């Protein structure tokens with residue numbers, strides 16, 4: 001447990017207030033708790049503290065404008081709550097299902113949702129492929145779960161016809177798309193595009209694979 005999280009919180013970038021608006025205090029509270037307990041709970045590595053805001057919190061919040069008003073979103077493999085819990089803070093009008101197989105991580109997600117008073121979060125313990133019958137959403141998000149060739153088959157069954165995949169990817173997204181070409185065709189994804197978000201706001205531009213489910 002890290003007691004002094006002030007240095008982490010002091011690194012809040014100016015863009016945070018714009019992205020979170022009147023929810024900024026909740027975002028600060030979540031960031032502080034993640035800084036305090038994240039390493040001990042195995043949610044973040046020790047090197048992540050100095051870049052918690054830019055690389056993790058803001059990076060996740062950049063997806064907020066992509067979410068449908070009053071929609072339903074499933075975040076697959078939420079882990080520490082990235083991007084799912086951060087988005088639930090930024091978008092109280094959207095109902096989030098955080099899908100995560102590890103019990104300890106589910107405990108953290110439930111405890112933080114409760115502590116922050118987030119009424120738009122349901123935590124579902126399980127693997128995406130095992131809970132697909134219980135979930136239908138308008139959009140699915142995921143960050144750092146697996147390569148697109150595996151992630152697309154895991155996420156498509158959760159989404160209604162006409163809904164979207166919004167999958168956060170790294171610099172090698174084009175390579176991943178190339179490797180997933182057959183899966184993209186087989187799953188009949190349309191409107192496939194790569195969005196570059198946060199240019200000049202976050203350390204590394206956030207690349208998002210977005211596609212519509214048939």
Ligand SMILES: C[S@@+](CC[C@H](N)C(=O)[O-])C[C@H]1O[C@@H](n2cnc3c(N)ncnc32)[C@H](O)[C@@H]1O
Pocket residue numbers: 076077078079080081082083099100101102105126127128129142143144145154
């Ligand atoms: C590397 S962590 C990333 C966590 C978080 N999304 C982030 O960006 O920090 C991958 C997470 O995906 C979860 N996971 C792995 N396979 C999964 C599956 N088939 N369905 C749902 N979650 C899965 C793991 O338990 C883990 O919490």
